[in-house]
Amino acid sequence: xxxxxxxxxxxxxxxxxxxxxxxxxxxxxxxxxxxxxxxxxxxxxxxxxxxxxxxxxxxxxxxxxxxxxxxxxxxxxxxxxxxxxxxxxxxxxxxxxxxxxxxxxxxxxxxxxxxxxxxxxxxxxxxxxxxxxxxxxxxxxxxxxxxxxxxxxxxxxxxxxxxxxxxxxxxxxxxxxxxxxxxxxxxxxxxxxxxxxxxxxxxxxxxxxxxxxxxxxxxxxxxxxxxxxxxxxxxxxxxxxxxxxxxxxxxxxxxxxxxxxxxxxxxxxxxxxxxxxxxxxxxxxxxxxxxxxxxxxxxxxxxxxxxxxxxxxxxxxxxxxxxxxxxxxxxxxxxxxxxxxxxxxxxxxxxxxxxxxxxxxxxxxxxxxxxxxxxxxxxxxxxxxxxxxxxxxxxxxxxxxxxxxxxxxxxxxxxxxxxxxxxxxxxxxxxxxxxxxxxxxxxxxxxxxxxxxxxxxxxxxxxxxxxxxxxx
Numbered sequence: 001x002x003x004x005x006x007x008x009x010x011x012x013x014x015x016x017x018x019x020x021x022x023x024x025x026x027x028x029x030x031x032x033x034x035x036x037x038x039x040x041x042x043x044x045x046x047x048x049x050x051x052x053x054x055x056x057x058x059x060x061x062x063x064x065x066x067x068x069x070x071x072x073x074x075x076x077x078x079x080x081x082x083x084x085x086x087x088x089x090x091x092x093x094x095x096x097x098x099x100x101x102x103x104x105x106x107x108x109x110x111x112x113x114x115x116x117x118x119x120x121x122x123x124x125x126x127x128x129x130x131x132x133x134x135x136x137x138x139x140x141x142x143x144x145x146x147x148x149x150x151x152x153x154x155x156x157x158x159x160x161x162x163x164x165x166x167x168x169x170x171x172x173x174x175x176x177x178x179x180x181x182x183x184x185x186x187x188x189x190x191x192x193x194x195x196x197x198x199x200x201x202x203x204x205x206x207x208x209x210x211x212x213x214x215x216x217x218x219x220x221x222x223x224x225x226x227x228x229x230x231x232x233x234x235x236x237x238x239x240x241x242x243x244x245x246x247x248x249x250x251x252x253x254x255x256x257x258x259x260x261x262x263x264x265x266x267x268x269x270x271x272x273x274x275x276x277x278x279x280x281x282x283x284x285x286x287x288x289x290x291x292x293x294x295x296x297x298x299x300x301x302x303x304x305x306x307x308x309x310x311x312x313x314x315x316x317x318x319x320x321x322x323x324x325x326x327x328x329x330x331x332x333x334x335x336x337x338x339x340x341x342x343x344x345x346x347x348x349x350x351x352x353x354x355x356x357x358x359x360x361x362x363x364x365x366x367x368x369x370x371x372x373x374x375x376x377x378x379x380x381x382x383x384x385x386x387x388x389x390x391x392x393x394x395x396x397x398x399x400x401x402x403x404x405x406x407x408x409x410x411x412x413x414x415x416x417x418x419x420x421x422x423x424x425x426x427x428x429x430x431x432x433x434x435x436x437x438x439x440x441x442x443x444x445x446x447x448x449x450x451x452x453x454x455x456x457x458x459x460x461x462x463x464x465x466x467x468x469x470x471x472x
Contacts, residue, residue, distance in 0.1 A: 042132035049125035053118030093293025109274035117267035124260035131253035251441030
Protein backbone atom coordinates (compact mmCIF):
# COMPACT_ATOMS: atom_id res chain seq x y z
CA UNK A 1 0.00 0.00 0.00
CA UNK A 2 2.73 2.45 0.94
CA UNK A 3 4.46 1.82 -2.35
CA UNK A 4 1.57 3.44 -4.14
CA UNK A 5 2.21 6.65 -2.26
CA UNK A 6 5.93 6.65 -2.95
CA UNK A 7 6.94 9.82 -4.83
CA UNK A 8 8.49 9.24 -8.21
CA UNK A 9 10.11 12.63 -8.57
CA UNK A 10 13.61 11.15 -8.43
CA UNK A 11 12.83 8.86 -11.30
CA UNK A 12 12.21 11.81 -13.59
CA UNK A 13 14.73 14.27 -12.19
CA UNK A 14 16.63 14.10 -15.45
CA UNK A 15 13.74 15.88 -17.10
CA UNK A 16 13.76 18.84 -14.69
CA UNK A 17 15.15 21.27 -17.25
CA UNK A 18 12.26 20.70 -19.64
CA UNK A 19 9.35 20.41 -17.21
CA UNK A 20 9.06 24.18 -16.94
CA UNK A 21 7.98 24.37 -20.57
CA UNK A 22 5.12 21.89 -20.38
CA UNK A 23 3.33 19.64 -17.92
CA UNK A 24 4.15 15.96 -18.14
CA UNK A 25 1.97 13.06 -17.14
CA UNK A 26 4.21 12.59 -14.10
CA UNK A 27 3.73 16.24 -13.11
CA UNK A 28 -0.03 15.90 -13.24
CA UNK A 29 0.02 12.66 -11.25
CA UNK A 30 2.20 14.05 -8.48
CA UNK A 31 0.07 17.17 -8.24
CA UNK A 32 -3.04 15.01 -8.07
CA UNK A 33 -1.49 13.00 -5.22
CA UNK A 34 -1.26 16.23 -3.24
CA UNK A 35 -4.44 17.99 -4.32
CA UNK A 36 -7.09 15.53 -5.51
CA UNK A 37 -10.07 15.91 -3.18
CA UNK A 38 -11.35 12.39 -3.83
CA UNK A 39 -8.06 10.83 -2.75
CA UNK A 40 -7.81 13.13 0.27
CA UNK A 41 -11.28 12.05 1.37
CA UNK A 42 -10.28 8.39 0.89
CA UNK A 43 -7.17 8.91 3.02
CA UNK A 44 -9.26 10.52 5.77
CA UNK A 45 -11.68 7.59 5.64
CA UNK A 46 -8.72 5.22 5.87
CA UNK A 47 -7.40 6.94 9.00
CA UNK A 48 -10.89 6.92 10.47
CA UNK A 49 -11.31 3.19 9.96
CA UNK A 50 -7.89 2.47 11.48
CA UNK A 51 -9.24 3.69 14.81
CA UNK A 52 -11.88 0.93 14.84
CA UNK A 53 -9.33 -1.70 15.83
CA UNK A 54 -7.87 0.52 18.55
CA UNK A 55 -11.31 1.29 19.94
CA UNK A 56 -12.29 -2.38 20.08
CA UNK A 57 -8.96 -3.41 21.62
CA UNK A 58 -9.29 -0.77 24.33
CA UNK A 59 -12.14 -2.68 25.96
CA UNK A 60 -9.77 -5.61 26.60
CA UNK A 61 -7.16 -3.45 28.34
CA UNK A 62 -7.19 -2.26 32.00
CA UNK A 63 -9.54 0.61 32.70
CA UNK A 64 -8.02 2.96 35.28
CA UNK A 65 -9.66 6.06 36.67
CA UNK A 66 -8.79 8.42 39.50
CA UNK A 67 -10.81 11.14 41.14
CA UNK A 68 -10.34 13.83 43.73
CA UNK A 69 -13.09 15.60 45.62
CA UNK A 70 -13.04 18.55 47.99
CA UNK A 71 -16.13 19.72 49.84
CA UNK A 72 -17.10 22.15 52.58
CA UNK A 73 -20.14 21.80 54.81
CA UNK A 74 -21.83 24.06 57.35
CA UNK A 75 -24.72 22.86 59.52
CA UNK A 76 -26.67 24.15 62.53
CA UNK A 77 -28.48 22.06 65.13
CA UNK A 78 -31.06 23.72 67.39
CA UNK A 79 -33.34 22.10 69.95
CA UNK A 80 -35.41 23.49 72.85
CA UNK A 81 -37.02 20.64 74.69
CA UNK A 82 -38.41 20.51 78.27
CA UNK A 83 -37.10 17.01 78.75
CA UNK A 84 -33.55 17.60 77.55
CA UNK A 85 -30.87 20.21 77.66
CA UNK A 86 -31.45 22.89 75.02
CA UNK A 87 -28.87 22.80 72.18
CA UNK A 88 -27.70 25.37 69.67
CA UNK A 89 -24.62 24.07 67.83
CA UNK A 90 -23.01 25.13 64.54
CA UNK A 91 -20.70 22.73 62.67
CA UNK A 92 -18.17 23.52 59.96
CA UNK A 93 -16.05 20.92 58.19
CA UNK A 94 -13.75 20.44 55.19
CA UNK A 95 -13.48 17.07 53.45
CA UNK A 96 -10.97 15.78 50.90
CA UNK A 97 -11.44 12.43 49.15
CA UNK A 98 -9.02 10.68 46.80
CA UNK A 99 -10.05 7.52 45.00
CA UNK A 100 -8.53 5.14 42.46
CA UNK A 101 -10.39 2.49 40.48
CA UNK A 102 -9.03 -0.30 38.31
CA UNK A 103 -11.03 -2.82 36.28
CA UNK A 104 -9.75 -5.53 33.98
CA UNK A 105 -11.78 -7.73 31.67
CA UNK A 106 -10.93 -11.36 32.36
CA UNK A 107 -13.49 -13.09 30.19
CA UNK A 108 -15.68 -11.37 27.59
CA UNK A 109 -16.26 -13.23 24.33
CA UNK A 110 -18.27 -10.37 22.84
CA UNK A 111 -15.41 -7.89 23.36
CA UNK A 112 -12.90 -10.39 21.96
CA UNK A 113 -14.78 -10.94 18.71
CA UNK A 114 -15.41 -7.23 18.48
CA UNK A 115 -11.63 -6.78 18.58
CA UNK A 116 -11.25 -9.39 15.84
CA UNK A 117 -13.75 -7.42 13.79
CA UNK A 118 -11.62 -4.31 14.24
CA UNK A 119 -8.58 -6.10 12.80
CA UNK A 120 -10.59 -7.05 9.71
CA UNK A 121 -11.78 -3.46 9.36
CA UNK A 122 -8.13 -2.35 9.36
CA UNK A 123 -7.32 -4.78 6.54
CA UNK A 124 -10.39 -3.61 4.65
CA UNK A 125 -9.32 0.03 5.06
CA UNK A 126 -5.84 -0.71 3.71
CA UNK A 127 -7.22 -2.57 0.68
CA UNK A 128 -9.76 0.17 -0.03
CA UNK A 129 -7.10 2.90 0.13
CA UNK A 130 -4.92 0.93 -2.28
CA UNK A 131 -7.91 0.66 -4.63
CA UNK A 132 -8.52 4.41 -4.34
CA UNK A 133 -4.87 5.13 -5.11
CA UNK A 134 -5.01 2.93 -8.19
CA UNK A 135 -8.20 4.64 -9.22
CA UNK A 136 -6.40 7.98 -9.07
CA UNK A 137 -3.82 6.71 -11.57
CA UNK A 138 -6.57 5.76 -14.01
CA UNK A 139 -8.43 9.03 -13.49
CA UNK A 140 -5.28 11.04 -14.10
CA UNK A 141 -4.51 9.07 -17.26
CA UNK A 142 -8.07 9.45 -18.53
CA UNK A 143 -8.13 13.20 -17.91
CA UNK A 144 -4.65 13.70 -19.36
CA UNK A 145 -5.15 11.67 -22.53
CA UNK A 146 -8.62 13.09 -23.05
CA UNK A 147 -6.92 16.47 -23.38
CA UNK A 148 -4.51 15.03 -25.96
CA UNK A 149 -7.45 13.33 -27.67
CA UNK A 150 -9.38 16.58 -28.01
CA UNK A 151 -6.22 18.36 -29.16
CA UNK A 152 -5.73 15.84 -31.96
CA UNK A 153 -9.39 16.03 -32.89
CA UNK A 154 -9.18 19.81 -33.01
CA UNK A 155 -6.06 19.73 -35.20
CA UNK A 156 -7.76 17.28 -37.53
CA UNK A 157 -10.86 19.50 -37.61
CA UNK A 158 -8.76 22.56 -38.45
CA UNK A 159 -6.93 20.69 -41.20
CA UNK A 160 -10.21 19.44 -42.64
CA UNK A 161 -11.64 22.94 -42.50
CA UNK A 162 -8.63 24.27 -44.42
CA UNK A 163 -8.93 21.49 -46.99
CA UNK A 164 -12.65 21.97 -47.56
CA UNK A 165 -12.17 25.73 -47.74
CA UNK A 166 -9.60 25.31 -50.50
CA UNK A 167 -11.93 22.87 -52.21
CA UNK A 168 -14.76 25.39 -51.98
CA UNK A 169 -12.56 28.12 -53.47
CA UNK A 170 -11.47 25.86 -56.31
CA UNK A 171 -15.06 24.80 -56.96
CA UNK A 172 -16.18 28.41 -57.03
CA UNK A 173 -13.46 29.24 -59.55
CA UNK A 174 -14.43 26.31 -61.78
CA UNK A 175 -18.06 27.41 -61.62
CA UNK A 176 -17.12 30.99 -62.48
CA UNK A 177 -15.47 29.84 -65.73
CA UNK A 178 -18.39 27.57 -66.55
CA UNK A 179 -16.71 24.20 -66.01
CA UNK A 180 -19.15 22.89 -63.37
CA UNK A 181 -22.70 23.46 -62.20
CA UNK A 182 -23.77 25.55 -59.23
CA UNK A 183 -24.77 22.32 -57.47
CA UNK A 184 -21.12 21.46 -56.91
CA UNK A 185 -20.57 24.83 -55.26
CA UNK A 186 -23.48 24.25 -52.90
CA UNK A 187 -22.16 20.79 -52.05
CA UNK A 188 -18.72 22.16 -51.28
CA UNK A 189 -20.13 25.00 -49.18
CA UNK A 190 -22.34 22.62 -47.17
CA UNK A 191 -19.38 20.42 -46.34
CA UNK A 192 -17.25 23.43 -45.44
CA UNK A 193 -19.93 24.77 -43.10
CA UNK A 194 -20.11 21.37 -41.42
CA UNK A 195 -16.35 21.38 -40.84
CA UNK A 196 -16.59 24.82 -39.26
CA UNK A 197 -19.20 23.49 -36.85
CA UNK A 198 -17.00 20.49 -36.08
CA UNK A 199 -14.01 22.72 -35.40
CA UNK A 200 -16.05 24.90 -33.02
CA UNK A 201 -17.31 21.79 -31.24
CA UNK A 202 -13.79 20.44 -30.83
CA UNK A 203 -12.60 23.78 -29.47
CA UNK A 204 -15.29 23.59 -26.82
CA UNK A 205 -14.42 19.99 -26.04
CA UNK A 206 -10.78 20.94 -25.58
CA UNK A 207 -11.66 23.61 -23.05
CA UNK A 208 -13.88 21.17 -21.20
CA UNK A 209 -11.14 18.53 -21.07
CA UNK A 210 -8.69 21.05 -19.64
CA UNK A 211 -11.21 21.91 -16.93
CA UNK A 212 -11.64 18.22 -16.07
CA UNK A 213 -7.87 17.87 -15.73
CA UNK A 214 -7.72 20.88 -13.44
CA UNK A 215 -10.23 19.28 -11.06
CA UNK A 216 -7.62 16.65 -10.16
CA UNK A 217 -4.84 19.12 -9.34
CA UNK A 218 -6.58 22.37 -8.50
CA UNK A 219 -4.42 24.12 -11.09
CA UNK A 220 -4.59 25.14 -14.72
CA UNK A 221 -2.66 23.18 -17.35
CA UNK A 222 -2.43 24.59 -20.83
CA UNK A 223 0.56 22.82 -22.33
CA UNK A 224 0.98 19.06 -22.07
CA UNK A 225 3.55 16.65 -23.36
CA UNK A 226 2.36 14.45 -26.23
CA UNK A 227 2.44 10.73 -26.86
CA UNK A 228 5.31 9.68 -29.09
CA UNK A 229 4.23 8.36 -32.48
CA UNK A 230 6.44 5.31 -31.82
CA UNK A 231 4.65 4.38 -28.60
CA UNK A 232 4.44 0.56 -28.62
CA UNK A 233 0.97 -0.92 -28.86
CA UNK A 234 1.35 -4.56 -27.83
CA UNK A 235 -0.84 -7.37 -26.56
CA UNK A 236 -1.28 -7.77 -22.80
CA UNK A 237 1.23 -10.06 -21.17
CA UNK A 238 0.34 -12.79 -20.41
CA UNK A 239 -1.87 -13.24 -23.42
CA UNK A 240 -4.05 -15.89 -21.73
CA UNK A 241 -7.20 -14.26 -20.41
CA UNK A 242 -7.74 -16.81 -17.63
CA UNK A 243 -4.35 -15.99 -16.12
CA UNK A 244 -5.41 -12.38 -15.71
CA UNK A 245 -8.67 -13.50 -14.11
CA UNK A 246 -6.96 -15.82 -11.65
CA UNK A 247 -4.45 -13.13 -10.72
CA UNK A 248 -7.24 -10.57 -10.21
CA UNK A 249 -9.13 -12.91 -7.88
CA UNK A 250 -6.08 -12.88 -5.62
CA UNK A 251 -4.87 -9.30 -5.93
CA UNK A 252 -7.74 -7.00 -6.91
CA UNK A 253 -7.92 -4.44 -4.10
CA UNK A 254 -11.65 -3.79 -4.34
CA UNK A 255 -12.27 -7.52 -4.03
CA UNK A 256 -9.88 -7.70 -1.08
CA UNK A 257 -11.81 -4.89 0.60
CA UNK A 258 -15.07 -6.76 0.03
CA UNK A 259 -13.60 -9.98 1.44
CA UNK A 260 -12.30 -8.25 4.55
CA UNK A 261 -15.59 -6.41 4.91
CA UNK A 262 -17.51 -9.69 4.85
CA UNK A 263 -15.18 -11.20 7.44
CA UNK A 264 -15.56 -8.10 9.62
CA UNK A 265 -19.33 -8.45 9.42
CA UNK A 266 -19.06 -12.13 10.42
CA UNK A 267 -16.94 -11.23 13.43
CA UNK A 268 -19.43 -8.56 14.40
CA UNK A 269 -22.30 -11.05 14.17
CA UNK A 270 -20.39 -13.46 16.41
CA UNK A 271 -19.70 -10.63 18.86
CA UNK A 272 -23.39 -9.83 19.09
CA UNK A 273 -24.18 -13.50 19.64
CA UNK A 274 -21.67 -13.72 22.47
CA UNK A 275 -23.45 -10.96 24.35
CA UNK A 276 -25.58 -13.82 25.72
CA UNK A 277 -22.47 -15.26 27.40
CA UNK A 278 -21.40 -14.36 30.95
CA UNK A 279 -18.52 -11.95 31.55
CA UNK A 280 -15.91 -11.93 34.28
CA UNK A 281 -14.24 -8.72 35.42
CA UNK A 282 -11.58 -8.09 38.01
CA UNK A 283 -11.70 -4.88 40.00
CA UNK A 284 -9.69 -2.93 42.58
CA UNK A 285 -10.84 0.25 44.41
CA UNK A 286 -8.89 2.49 46.77
CA UNK A 287 -10.30 5.41 48.77
CA UNK A 288 -8.70 7.96 51.14
CA UNK A 289 -10.80 10.57 52.97
CA UNK A 290 -9.65 13.36 55.32
CA UNK A 291 -12.12 15.51 57.22
CA UNK A 292 -11.63 18.27 59.81
CA UNK A 293 -13.84 20.97 61.29
CA UNK A 294 -15.28 22.67 64.39
CA UNK A 295 -18.45 22.52 66.49
CA UNK A 296 -19.54 25.83 67.98
CA UNK A 297 -21.83 25.69 71.07
CA UNK A 298 -23.94 28.85 71.10
CA UNK A 299 -25.83 28.03 74.32
CA UNK A 300 -24.41 27.24 77.76
CA UNK A 301 -24.54 23.50 78.16
CA UNK A 302 -23.11 22.00 81.31
CA UNK A 303 -22.55 18.74 79.49
CA UNK A 304 -20.06 20.39 77.09
CA UNK A 305 -16.74 21.27 78.61
CA UNK A 306 -15.37 22.91 75.47
CA UNK A 307 -17.81 25.26 73.70
CA UNK A 308 -15.54 25.30 70.62
CA UNK A 309 -14.68 21.65 69.90
CA UNK A 310 -12.51 20.96 66.84
CA UNK A 311 -12.59 17.51 65.30
CA UNK A 312 -10.56 15.62 62.69
CA UNK A 313 -11.05 12.23 61.05
CA UNK A 314 -9.28 10.13 58.42
CA UNK A 315 -10.34 6.96 56.66
CA UNK A 316 -8.48 4.81 54.17
CA UNK A 317 -9.39 1.54 52.55
CA UNK A 318 -9.50 -0.59 49.49
CA UNK A 319 -11.39 -3.52 48.09
CA UNK A 320 -10.78 -5.89 45.22
CA UNK A 321 -12.45 -8.90 43.77
CA UNK A 322 -13.89 -10.62 40.75
CA UNK A 323 -17.32 -9.84 39.36
CA UNK A 324 -19.42 -12.33 37.37
CA UNK A 325 -22.18 -10.90 35.24
CA UNK A 326 -24.74 -13.18 33.60
CA UNK A 327 -27.18 -11.48 31.20
CA UNK A 328 -30.63 -12.97 31.75
CA UNK A 329 -33.10 -10.65 30.07
CA UNK A 330 -32.61 -7.23 28.49
CA UNK A 331 -35.97 -6.72 26.86
CA UNK A 332 -34.92 -8.59 23.72
CA UNK A 333 -32.17 -6.11 22.88
CA UNK A 334 -29.38 -8.71 22.66
CA UNK A 335 -31.41 -11.05 20.46
CA UNK A 336 -32.43 -8.20 18.16
CA UNK A 337 -28.82 -7.02 17.86
CA UNK A 338 -27.71 -10.56 17.05
CA UNK A 339 -30.30 -10.96 14.29
CA UNK A 340 -29.49 -7.54 12.88
CA UNK A 341 -25.76 -8.30 12.79
CA UNK A 342 -26.29 -11.59 10.96
CA UNK A 343 -28.43 -9.91 8.32
CA UNK A 344 -25.67 -7.32 7.90
CA UNK A 345 -23.27 -10.22 7.44
CA UNK A 346 -25.56 -11.69 4.77
CA UNK A 347 -25.58 -8.33 3.03
CA UNK A 348 -21.79 -8.11 3.01
CA UNK A 349 -21.58 -11.68 1.71
CA UNK A 350 -23.77 -10.85 -1.26
CA UNK A 351 -21.77 -7.71 -1.94
CA UNK A 352 -18.60 -9.77 -1.88
CA UNK A 353 -20.10 -12.18 -4.43
CA UNK A 354 -21.23 -9.25 -6.58
CA UNK A 355 -17.78 -7.66 -6.41
CA UNK A 356 -16.10 -10.92 -7.34
CA UNK A 357 -18.35 -11.38 -10.35
CA UNK A 358 -17.80 -7.79 -11.42
CA UNK A 359 -14.03 -8.21 -11.13
CA UNK A 360 -14.09 -11.31 -13.31
CA UNK A 361 -16.31 -9.59 -15.86
CA UNK A 362 -14.20 -6.41 -15.82
CA UNK A 363 -10.93 -8.29 -16.28
CA UNK A 364 -12.24 -10.43 -19.12
CA UNK A 365 -13.89 -7.45 -20.84
CA UNK A 366 -10.78 -5.27 -20.38
CA UNK A 367 -8.54 -8.02 -21.73
CA UNK A 368 -10.77 -8.38 -24.79
CA UNK A 369 -10.82 -4.61 -25.25
CA UNK A 370 -7.05 -4.24 -25.02
CA UNK A 371 -6.45 -7.14 -27.39
CA UNK A 372 -8.93 -5.58 -29.81
CA UNK A 373 -7.30 -2.16 -29.37
CA UNK A 374 -3.99 -3.57 -30.57
CA UNK A 375 -5.57 -4.74 -33.82
CA UNK A 376 -7.67 -1.61 -34.09
CA UNK A 377 -4.66 0.70 -33.85
CA UNK A 378 -2.86 -1.20 -36.60
CA UNK A 379 -5.95 -1.24 -38.81
CA UNK A 380 -6.65 2.45 -38.35
CA UNK A 381 -3.02 3.31 -39.02
CA UNK A 382 -3.32 1.47 -42.31
CA UNK A 383 -6.66 3.18 -42.94
CA UNK A 384 -4.91 6.56 -42.99
CA UNK A 385 -2.66 5.38 -45.78
CA UNK A 386 -5.58 3.85 -47.69
CA UNK A 387 -7.89 6.85 -47.38
CA UNK A 388 -5.05 9.19 -48.31
CA UNK A 389 -4.40 7.19 -51.49
CA UNK A 390 -8.11 7.09 -52.20
CA UNK A 391 -8.30 10.88 -51.84
CA UNK A 392 -5.41 11.37 -54.27
CA UNK A 393 -7.07 9.07 -56.81
CA UNK A 394 -10.46 10.75 -56.39
CA UNK A 395 -8.98 14.23 -56.85
CA UNK A 396 -7.17 13.05 -59.98
CA UNK A 397 -10.44 11.63 -61.30
CA UNK A 398 -12.20 14.89 -60.49
CA UNK A 399 -9.60 16.82 -62.48
CA UNK A 400 -10.23 14.71 -65.59
CA UNK A 401 -14.00 14.66 -65.10
CA UNK A 402 -14.51 11.02 -64.09
CA UNK A 403 -15.41 11.85 -60.45
CA UNK A 404 -17.62 14.60 -59.08
CA UNK A 405 -17.18 17.02 -56.17
CA UNK A 406 -19.25 14.86 -53.84
CA UNK A 407 -16.76 12.03 -54.30
CA UNK A 408 -13.86 14.33 -53.50
CA UNK A 409 -15.50 15.75 -50.40
CA UNK A 410 -16.41 12.29 -49.17
CA UNK A 411 -12.84 11.10 -49.74
CA UNK A 412 -11.54 14.04 -47.71
CA UNK A 413 -13.99 13.29 -44.94
CA UNK A 414 -12.89 9.64 -44.90
CA UNK A 415 -9.25 10.66 -44.56
CA UNK A 416 -9.78 12.96 -41.61
CA UNK A 417 -12.16 10.51 -40.00
CA UNK A 418 -9.38 7.90 -40.22
CA UNK A 419 -6.95 10.34 -38.61
CA UNK A 420 -9.33 10.96 -35.71
CA UNK A 421 -10.04 7.26 -35.30
CA UNK A 422 -6.36 6.39 -35.22
CA UNK A 423 -5.60 9.06 -32.64
CA UNK A 424 -8.51 8.00 -30.45
CA UNK A 425 -7.60 4.32 -30.69
CA UNK A 426 -4.08 4.97 -29.35
CA UNK A 427 -5.39 6.83 -26.32
CA UNK A 428 -8.08 4.19 -25.80
CA UNK A 429 -5.35 1.55 -25.73
CA UNK A 430 -3.36 3.38 -23.04
CA UNK A 431 -6.38 3.95 -20.81
CA UNK A 432 -7.77 0.45 -21.31
CA UNK A 433 -4.41 -1.14 -20.52
CA UNK A 434 -4.24 0.80 -17.26
CA UNK A 435 -7.81 -0.24 -16.47
CA UNK A 436 -6.89 -3.87 -17.08
CA UNK A 437 -3.95 -3.60 -14.69
CA UNK A 438 -6.18 -1.89 -12.15
CA UNK A 439 -8.70 -4.72 -12.34
CA UNK A 440 -5.90 -7.25 -11.93
CA UNK A 441 -4.47 -5.35 -8.95
CA UNK A 442 -1.05 -4.77 -10.56
CA UNK A 443 -1.35 -1.06 -11.31
CA UNK A 444 1.33 1.11 -9.63
CA UNK A 445 2.84 4.59 -10.14
CA UNK A 446 5.60 2.85 -12.08
CA UNK A 447 3.12 2.42 -14.92
CA UNK A 448 2.82 6.20 -15.12
CA UNK A 449 6.59 6.47 -15.32
CA UNK A 450 6.77 3.83 -18.06
CA UNK A 451 4.28 5.80 -20.14
CA UNK A 452 6.23 8.98 -19.42
CA UNK A 453 9.22 7.49 -21.23
CA UNK A 454 7.17 7.68 -24.43
CA UNK A 455 6.03 11.28 -23.94
CA UNK A 456 7.61 14.11 -25.93
CA UNK A 457 7.40 17.88 -25.87
CA UNK A 458 4.71 19.45 -28.05
CA UNK A 459 7.18 20.76 -30.64
CA UNK A 460 8.92 17.40 -31.05
CA UNK A 461 8.90 15.96 -34.60
CA UNK A 462 8.01 12.54 -33.12
CA UNK A 463 4.85 13.82 -31.50
CA UNK A 464 2.50 13.10 -34.38
CA UNK A 465 2.59 10.37 -36.96
CA UNK A 466 0.27 12.10 -39.42
CA UNK A 467 1.52 15.69 -39.31
CA UNK A 468 1.92 15.74 -43.06
CA UNK A 469 -1.80 15.17 -43.49
CA UNK A 470 -2.69 17.90 -41.04
CA UNK A 471 -0.39 20.42 -42.73
CA UNK A 472 -1.76 19.81 -46.20
